[in-house]
Amino acid sequence: MTEIRLKHQTISEALAKEIRDGIRPPGERLPGEHALAREFGVSRTTMRAALAELSDAGLIATRTGKGSFVLFDGRRLNNPLGWARALADQGVETVVRTLFVREVHDEDLARSLGIETTRFILVERTRELAASGTIVSYERSRLPSLPVIRGLTNRGPAELSLTAIMRDAGLEPHHGEQRLRGRRIDAEEARVLRREPGDWFLETSRTSRAADESFVEHVVSLLDPEHFQLSVEFS
Missing domain, CATH: 3.40.1410.10 (Chorismate lyase-like)
Structure with missing residues (x-):
C-alpha cells in the first residue's frame, strides 16, 4: 500500500533530518517563512504547517516576531x-x-x-x-x-x-x-x-x-x- 505524504510533512521531515544531522546546528536561527517557502517552492500556509510539526516534535521553538530556533534537542548538560x-x-x-x-x-x-x-x-x-x-x-x-x-x-x-x-x-x-x-x-x-x-x-x-x-x-x-x-x- 502506497503511503501518501502531504507537502508539509515532506518538508518537516527534510528539515528535521538537517537538524538531527547537524546541518542546521543547535542555536541556529532558521530563515523566515517567506524564505523557506521560496526555498521549498510552497505557500506560506504549507510552510507554517511544516514548522508547526517541527515545533510539536521539540526540534524548534518559535517566538512571535523573533523566528524559529533549533533547540538543544534534549541533550543532557552536566x-x-x-x-x-x-x-x-x-x-x-x-x-x-x-x-x-x-x-x-x-x-x-x-x-x-x-x-x-x-x-x-x-x-x-x-x-x-x-x-x-x-x-x-x-x-x-x-x-x-x-x-x-x-x-x-x-x-x-x-x-x-x-x-x-x-x-x-x-x-x-x-x-x-x-x-x-x-x-x-x-x-x-x-x-x-x-x-x-x-x-x-x-x-x-x-x-x-x-x-x-x-x-x-x-x-x-x-x-x-x-x-x-x-x-x-x-x-
Missing part, C-alpha cells in the same frame, strides 16, 4: 561543571559577556547560608549562542570576598573564567544544592536579555560548598526555556 563546559561538551558554541564585577553586601544571603560575613563579590554575565546571537542565560554569581577575587573589581567587565578564578582562590566545589522554578522576568532583566518584561524564564539557584562546608559560590541563572529543559529521572 551543570556542576558550569554552563560553559556543559554546553561545549554538547557541541554548543556560546559567547560569554561579563556585565560587571563589584563588591556587594547581602545580609539575607549571608543569613540563609549561615555565614557571618555579608560581603560578596558579584559577577553578572550573559551567555549567547555564537550562531545566532540569541542570549540564552543571564547569570549572577556571588563569591566570597577574598583578596584574589576582590582584585577582579579593578579589571572592569573583561572576559573571565569563573572556574579558573575560583581555582586560583582555592575554592573547590564539593557538594551543594540547586533549586529551579519558572517565573516572569522584570523590566531590568528583560533589558539585559533583550526580551519583553513578563516573559517566562527558568530560574535556577545553586549553592556550592567545599568539603569542609565553607561557602564557595551562590549563582542564580535565568535560562531561556526555549533552549533549556528540566529532565527528571526516577525508578
Whole structure:
C-alpha cells in the first residue's frame, strides 16, 4: 500500500533530518517563512504547517516576531561543571559577556547560608549562542570576598573564567544544592536579555560548598526555556 505524504510533512521531515544531522546546528536561527517557502517552492500556509510539526516534535521553538530556533534537542548538560563546559561538551558554541564585577553586601544571603560575613563579590554575565546571537542565560554569581577575587573589581567587565578564578582562590566545589522554578522576568532583566518584561524564564539557584562546608559560590541563572529543559529521572 502506497503511503501518501502531504507537502508539509515532506518538508518537516527534510528539515528535521538537517537538524538531527547537524546541518542546521543547535542555536541556529532558521530563515523566515517567506524564505523557506521560496526555498521549498510552497505557500506560506504549507510552510507554517511544516514548522508547526517541527515545533510539536521539540526540534524548534518559535517566538512571535523573533523566528524559529533549533533547540538543544534534549541533550543532557552536566551543570556542576558550569554552563560553559556543559554546553561545549554538547557541541554548543556560546559567547560569554561579563556585565560587571563589584563588591556587594547581602545580609539575607549571608543569613540563609549561615555565614557571618555579608560581603560578596558579584559577577553578572550573559551567555549567547555564537550562531545566532540569541542570549540564552543571564547569570549572577556571588563569591566570597577574598583578596584574589576582590582584585577582579579593578579589571572592569573583561572576559573571565569563573572556574579558573575560583581555582586560583582555592575554592573547590564539593557538594551543594540547586533549586529551579519558572517565573516572569522584570523590566531590568528583560533589558539585559533583550526580551519583553513578563516573559517566562527558568530560574535556577545553586549553592556550592567545599568539603569542609565553607561557602564557595551562590549563582542564580535565568535560562531561556526555549533552549533549556528540566529532565527528571526516577525508578
